[in-house]
Amino acid sequence: MLLIDAWQFIVAHPGRFLNALGTHVALSAAALTLAVAIALPVGIWISGTRRAAMAAITTANIGRTLPSLAVLALVMPVLGTGFAPSLFALTLLAMPPILLNTYTAIQQVEPDVVDAARGMGMTRAEIMRKVELPLAAPVIFAGIRTAAVQVVSGAVLAAYIGGGGLGDFITAGIAMMALPQLLVGAIPATLLSIGTDQLFGWLQRTMIPRGLA
Amino acid sequence: MKWLLNNWDQVFEALGQHIVIVLTSLAIAFAISLIVGIWAARHEGVFRAAIAVTGILYTVPTLAFLALLIPIVGLGRANAIICMVAFSLMIMIRNVAVGIRGVPAEVVDAGRGMGMTGFDVLTRIELPLAAPVIVAGLRIASVTVISVAVVAAYVNAGGLGTLIFNGISNDHAPKIWTGALTACALAVAADLSLARLEHWLRRRAA
Amino acid sequence: MIDIVDLVKQFPGTVRPAVDRLTLSIPDGEVCVLIGPSGCGKTTTMRIINRMIEADAGIVRVGGRDIMQVDTVTLRRRIGYVIQHVGLFPHWTIAENVATVPRLLGWTEARTEARTDELLVMVGMDPSTYRDRFPRELSGGQKQRVGFARALAADPPLMLMDEPFGAIDPITRGRLQDEFLKILRALRKTIVFVTHDIDEAIKMGDRIAILKDGALLQYDTPERVLAEPANSFVSAFVGADRALKRLSPIACATVAVPFAGAAPAQSIDGTASLRDALALMLETGEDVLGVRSGDQWTGVVTLATIRARTVSHRPHESAPPISAP
Numbered sequence: 001m002l003l004i005d006a007w008q009f010i011v012a013h014p015g016r017f018l019n020a021l022g023t024h025v026a027l028s029a030a031a032l033t034l035a036v037a038i039a040l041p042v043g044i045w046i047s048g049t050r051r052a053a054m055a056a057i058t059t060a061n062i063g064r065t066l067p068s069l070a071v072l073a074l075v076m077p078v079l080g081t082g083f084a085p086s087l088f089a090l091t092l093l094a095m096p097p098i099l100l101n102t103y104t105a106i107q108q109v110e111p112d113v114v115d116a117a118r119g120m121g122m123t124r125a126e127i128m129r130k131v132e133l134p135l136a137a138p139v140i141f142a143g144i145r146t147a148a149v150q151v152v153s154g155a156v157l158a159a160y161i162g163g164g165g166l167g168d169f170i171t172a173g174i175a176m177m178a179l180p181q182l183l184v185g186a187i188p189a190t191l192l193s194i195g196t197d198q199l200f201g202w203l204q205r206t207m208i209p210r211g212l213a
Numbered sequence: 214m215k216w217l218l219n220n221w222d223q224v225f226e227a228l229g230q231h232i233v234i235v236l237t238s239l240a241i242a243f244a245i246s247l248i249v250g251i252w253a254a255r256h257e258g259v260f261r262a263a264i265a266v267t268g269i270l271y272t273v274p275t276l277a278f279l280a281l282l283i284p285i286v287g288l289g290r291a292n293a294i295i296c297m298v299a300f301s302l303m304i305m306i307r308n309v310a311v312g313i314r315g316v317p318a319e320v321v322d323a324g325r326g327m328g329m330t331g332f333d334v335l336t337r338i339e340l341p342l343a344a345p346v347i348v349a350g351l352r353i354a355s356v357t358v359i360s361v362a363v364v365a366a367y368v369n370a371g372g373l374g375t376l377i378f379n380g381i382s383n384d385h386a387p388k389i390w391t392g393a394l395t396a397c398a399l400a401v402a403a404d405l406s407l408a409r410l411e412h413w414l415r416r417r418a419a
Numbered sequence: 420m421i422d423i424v425d426l427v428k429q430f431p432g433t434v435r436p437a438v439d440r441l442t443l444s445i446p447d448g449e450v451c452v453l454i455g456p457s458g459c460g461k462t463t464t465m466r467i468i469n470r471m472i473e474a475d476a477g478i479v480r481v482g483g484r485d486i487m488q489v490d491t492v493t494l495r496r497r498i499g500y501v502i503q504h505v506g507l508f509p510h511w512t513i514a515e516n517v518a519t520v521p522r523l524l525g526w527t528e529a530r531t532e533a534r535t536d537e538l539l540v541m542v543g544m545d546p547s548t549y550r551d552r553f554p555r556e557l558s559g560g561q562k563q564r565v566g567f568a569r570a571l572a573a574d575p576p577l578m579l580m581d582e583p584f585g586a587i588d589p590i591t592r593g594r595l596q597d598e599f600l601k602i603l604r605a606l607r608k609t610i611v612f613v614t615h616d617i618d619e620a621i622k623m624g625d626r627i628a629i630l631k632d633g634a635l636l637q638y639d640t641p642e643r644v645l646a647e648p649a650n651s652f653v654s655a656f657v658g659a660d661r662a663l664k665r666l667s668p669i670a671c672a673t674v675a676v677p678f679a680g681a682a683p684a685q686s687i688d689g690t691a692s693l694r695d696a697l698a699l700m701l702e703t704g705e706d707v708l709g710v711r712s713g714d715q716w717t718g719v720v721t722l723a724t725i726r727a728r729t730v731s732h733r734p735h736e737s738a739p740p741i742s743a744p
Contacts, residue, residue, distance in 0.1 A: 167276060
């Protein structure tokens with residue numbers, strides 16, 4: 001049975017498997033962290049300005065539609081192969097949903113609430129910190145969740161540009177028509193991706209401010 | 214650039230293959246999703262099950278999905294199309310169901326009250342009013358399957374991905390550029406035109 | 420407390436100014452109502468006072484100081500701000516909402532908590548029940564009470580209120596108007612109150628400013644606005660029943676005169692308005708009503724008294740006489 005063969009492959013090559021898994025997780029975590037570190041502040045910043053917002057939103061919308069493999073491939077002639085170029089490409093792929101969700105979430109905070117906050121004498125920073133961000137948090141986090149799944153899925157493709165990860169088993173399996181090896185890559189990658197979505201979904205539920213549930 | 218001009222026939226062939234599998238999958242998915250989506254819109258239990266299942270399946274990585282299909286259908290276009298139809302169904306069933314459920318109850322009620330048959334209500338009221346949401350789903354599905362089709366070249370489905378993979382294994386940068394940029398252009402073009410359509414439908418339905 | 424001099428504001432892309440050389444002064448402790456049709460500039464004027472909108476020209480002084488010389492944040496923390504849809508922070512409890520400005524000003528926790536409880540009691544909400552509730556659990560009227568408490572929290576000398584009861588049902592509205600007015604008078608606050616409802620203006624205002632197209636048409640006590648409208652627009656705006664409106668604020672007990680002789684056939688409670696008295700007189704055909712306080716007779720009110728209070732020096736323009744056939 002294929003599944004048993006796949007399992008035996010892992011047992012026979014534990015180092016290789018854990019290495020690939022570790023690289024996959026490291027790549028994903030790093031890309032997501034970088035994407036949040038860049039896109040979240042930018043999303044907050046553009047929510048206040050009109051023109052910068054239009055440019056950023058348009059770019060993010062285009063970025064959102066680009067095929068993941070195309071983005072990874074475009075990085076290669078410029079940055080070469082390996083972990084760093086893959087990280088770069090995956091970070092680029094993760095930024096649009098975070099940016100778009102952050103911007104939209106802040107725009108959608110009830111105008112009356114922001115008006116009251118302003119009228120009561122909160123500074124711009126206080127309004128953002130105490131009112132807009134807490135109220136926008138659920139939607140912002142939904143964006144981070146989308147980005148997380150995108151990154152974990154995209155990291156599978158990083159195998160093509162030498163980034164390592166579980167995709168290596170899939171590509172090797174297809175090249176050699178070795179089905180057990182293929183499953184060693186495909187099933188854990190699928191479980192990892194679904195698991196990430198569930199994890200962030202759970203985190204998202206805990207992010208809803210009391211009072212809004 | 215030079216390479217492109219010398220080999221545009223290759224590019225065209227790849228682009229053609231790409232578009233064919235994309236349109237085929239979308240057509241199949243659209244037909245199935247209309248039927249299943251309408252059914253899900255009418256029955257709460259089906260709706261919730263559909264949302265739950267599609268929610269999970271949508272997170273499966275593209276290459277993993279294609280790979281998991283290999284033991285079942287082998288390599289080739291069939292593999293790619295099944296994967297693409299699956300992803301599209303996930304999005305479109307949800308959007309058809311949500312779109313139809315989003316039609317205000319009073320409007321449906323008015324139609325029925327005026328003596329429309331169930332079929333009339335569906336075709337003259339519900340589907341037209343749900344159209345913007347359905348097209349929004351079609352838009353996301355299109356962008357998704359264009360992306361899948363790029364990867365599907367690796368399972369011998371043809372398409373723009375072949376240029377990319379060839380370029381990577383032969384270390385031939387112009388091929389990579391051409392394949393990748395054409396795929397991006399295709400995705401952006403599809404997104405923009407469907408966005409226009411969605412926008413137009415929204416104004417009409419409002 | 421507030422001096423507005425030649426205030427001008429025109430929004431880009433509009434044909435005429437929203438506020439057109441407005442000049443008006445509001446003494447300490449008074450309730451000034453800004454009223455007029457949509458687009459007359461009342462809300463714009465109010466929002467210029469706390470610099471939510473910046474004027475194009477003119478001077479506004481609050482407490483003697485030009486508002487342009489004061490930092491906006493400092494200015495706003497010294498002004499109570501109440502808006503129609505309240506704008507309570509949904510992610511904060513009632514107590515946290517009320518404590519907003521004190522916290523911004525750096526009050527101690529103890530002082531803030533004591534003040535919050537004091538205010539909740541003042542607006543008629545039991546602190547132990549409501550402190551830890553969230554806005555979504557409250558009715559419209561309760562939300563506005565909290566909004567009011569929140570605006571009063573740092574004890575500002577000036578309050579700006581923009582149609583605070585506009586989104587509330589008529590019965591609750593009447594009750595809130597009475598309660599808030601009582602609180603504001605007890606605290607001797609200066610109030611700028613915006614409304615489009617003339618009855619509310621008459622009830623709440625010490626003076627009413629009638630605005631149209633950004634200009635001030637009349638600025639007077641409610642009584643004088645009703646008795647002597649400055650022009651036909653004001654006259655039409657306050658309503659054709661202005662004579663009757665003048666009777667509404669007057670309680671029978673305050674104009675009752677002692678009587679001698681037989682007790683009148685009909686009587687009315689002393690707290691009822693003269694308008695109600697007139698209605699009763701018309702209903703019963705009587706010219707004299709006894710005025711009661713509990714079981715006691717305190718006097719009578721007569722049709723003549725009512726007439727004296729409704730005669731106007733600026734009567735409605737009469738239609739030309741119909742010529743005889």
